[in-house]
Amino acid sequence: MEEKENKGNWKQLVRLIARTKPSKALIIFAIVMSLAGTAVSLIIPLFTKNLVDGFSISNLSWKQIAGFGGIFVLQAVVSGFSGYMLNVAGQRIVANLRDRLWKKLLVLPIPYYDSNRTGETISRMTNDTGVVKQLIAENLTNFLSGIISVIGSIIVLFYMDWQMTSVMLAVIPVAALFMAPLGRQMYLISKGLQKETASFTTTLTQVLSEVRLVKSMNAEHREYAAGSKWINSLYKFGVKEAKVQALIAPLMYFVMMMLLVVIIGYGGMRVASGALSAGELVAFILYLIQIVMPMTQITTFFTQFKKTVGATERISAILDSPEEDHEQGKPVTKIAQPITLSGLGFAYGDGEPVLKDLDFRVDPGTVTAIVGPSGGGKTTLFSLLERYYEPTGGSIKYGDETIDSFNLREWRSQFGYVSQESPLIAGTIRENICYGIEHEVSDGTLMKAAEMAYAHTFISELPEGYDTEVGERGIKLSGGQRQRIAIARALLRDPKILMLDEATSALDSKSEVVVQEALKNLMDGRTTLVIAHRLSTVVDADQIIFVEKGTLTGSGTHEELLATHSLYREFATQQLRLQSVEIVE
Structure with a gap:
């Protein structure tokens, strides 16, 4: 069973390497050169044998010395x-x-990232590929040359004196009895070390990405304790590894000395009897070195190979995961089509349904507000529209076609999305506004989008203007400034369908007024869906959809719902009170 598994591991590693389409000509040429180098090294002891057997000052010539030096060079x-x-x-x-892995990570669907921690995925991309790199780029070289050196040396030794070679090789199985358990122990340590490293990377990524939350909650001691646990665990594995390595080196030295004693003792007897010449004894010792020295490299290779097997399995799991097909499907030829939801249902995995039998229609060029208690599935609905997930029931149509029949890249290009916390990338304001735009954007076009988003004025006042660095996740800008850059980005994209997910709920009153004006420019002439908790955002909507626990419980205009829907009336009343408080303040 174990042998079958090992063969499968070899096959999996070879299959993974084959996926990278390596240069066969380069590898073959390198192996041939390695064979040639080993062949030359096998000549040196024979040359030494002849030199020792025929040695005399009178016979020694510059030609011999030059030849000997030339072989070494x-x-x-x-x-x-x-x-x-x-x-x-x-x-x-x-x-x-x-x-390939980076390309794959970018086309994996959102459900993959829902079920896999970001730190572990990063570890696959960095640590696991590093393990594979070490095996192929470093250990494989030594392994191939070592194998060739060992086999070549043994063949020559058997040719020179099969009896003495047999005595010498009889010692090696004894050494293997000591080395095999240590190799197994090293594998288990390396496997544990990889696992702990991946967990530590996950913890680091999580904590450092939310370092402001850590500080605001005074959680430094808690996170320090959690990080210290992983550091201590890595230290313990490191000590275990050091212990095994400390045993391997003396054992290799012991084997070397034992073989040397056997060869000198038994070889001396054969030299005395005339069965072996002094030069042949020297050659034996040199060939012994060429056998024993590569053994460490071969042992290291198999230890690294076992580490690589685990990394290969994890990398292959990502490469074999289902991915989004951005190119399949028909183009979106007709624009300004109605969006129709029919019996739409959705659940995350095997969990409870988040949306149940939603039925409504969004006409082109209109504003549809989606309101209701938190956790009702409103944001999930946006994710379904952008095809981050597939519905578990019912359908979404654009015109007469279901949205999954369209080319995914073209379908998503129809959308502009502004959320409550609009994400920004680390880079300049220009790069953030132009993010996702593949063609060159002129300064005039860029500034026009920024002006319509009410962002040009504050950008112009910054020291570097549009080349100002925003910091990681846009931390150097205020919430209102980030929102206006997000709106400018959406305007530059010129979407046909606009989705606003509580785009002003996190802003102060002054910032909200400016952002609302920018949103009006963005919404002009576009089909708009708005998730909102503020009455001012939804009062003028063409229709309001009220969603409770994933179910549609009411639809109509503000006046219609105010008259017929008790929960909406309560929502509206609470919002009016909040607005009164803000006005007083």
Whole structure:
């Protein structure tokens, strides 16, 4: 069973490497060069044997010395070049693997990120690919040259003296009895170390991305304790690894000395009897070094390989995950079409339904406000419209076609989305406004969008203007400024359908007035869906949809719902009181 699993692991690693489409010519050339370098190294002991057996000052010539030096130089050049070529091939494989993985991460659907922690995904991209890189670019080079060196040396030794070679090789299984358990222990430690590193990366990502929450809640001690736990765990694994490595080195030295004693003792007897020459004994010792030294590299390779197996499984799991197909489907040729929801239902995984049998229609060019208690599924509805998720029941149509029949890239290009906390990327204001626009945007077009979003004035007052850095997640700007940049970004995109998710609820009164004016410019002539908790946002809507616990309980204009829907009337009354308080203040 274990043998079958190991074969599968080899196959999985080879299949993963094959996905990167490596340069076969480069790899073959590097291996051939490695074979040549090893072949040259196998000649050196034979050359030494002849030198020792025929040694005398009178026979020693500059030609012999030059030849001996030339072989050393040739072996060093060929080995170095082959190692470099294999390393380059390995680096190229891993670069291609990271490229495929990065491309895959960008096309994975939102449900994948709902069920996988960001830190663990980052660990797959950095730590796991680093493990694969080390195996291919570093350990594989030493492994191939080591295997060739060991096999070549043993063949030559058997040819020189099979009896002495048999005695020497009899010692190796004894050493393996000590080394095998240590190799297994090193694998278990490495596996645990990878797991703990991934967990630590996850904790770091989570805490540092929300460092302001940590500070505002005075949670530094709590997070320090959590981080210290992982640091201490990594330290313990590191100590275990150091213990095993501390045992491996002396054992290798012990094996080397034991073999040397056997060869010198038994070889000395054979030299004395005339069965072996002094030069052959020296050659035996040199070949012994060429057998024992690569053993450490071969052991390291198998330890690293076992680590790589786990990394390969995790990387392959991501690469094999279902992805969004951005190109399949028909183009969106007809614009300004009605959006119709028929019996729409949705649940996250196997959980309770979030939306149940929603039925309503949004006519082109109109404003539809979606209101109701928090947790009712309003934001989920927006996610379904943008096709982040697939409905578990019913359908959404654009005109006469279901939205899943359209090309995903084209469908999403129809939308402009402004949320309560509009996300900004670390970069300049210009980069944020133009984000997602593939063609060159002129300064005039950029400024016009900013002016319509009431953002141009405050941007112009900044020291660097449109080239001002906004900081991570736009932290250097106020909430109102971030919202206006988000509106400018949506205006530049020129969407046909606009979705506003409580776009002004987090702003103060002064900022809200400015943003509301910007939103009017954005909404002009577009089909608009608004999630809002403020009455001022929904009063003038063409229709209001009231959603409670995922179910539509009322629809109509503000006046109609005020007269017929008790919960909406309560909502409106509360909002009027809040507005009165704000006016008094």
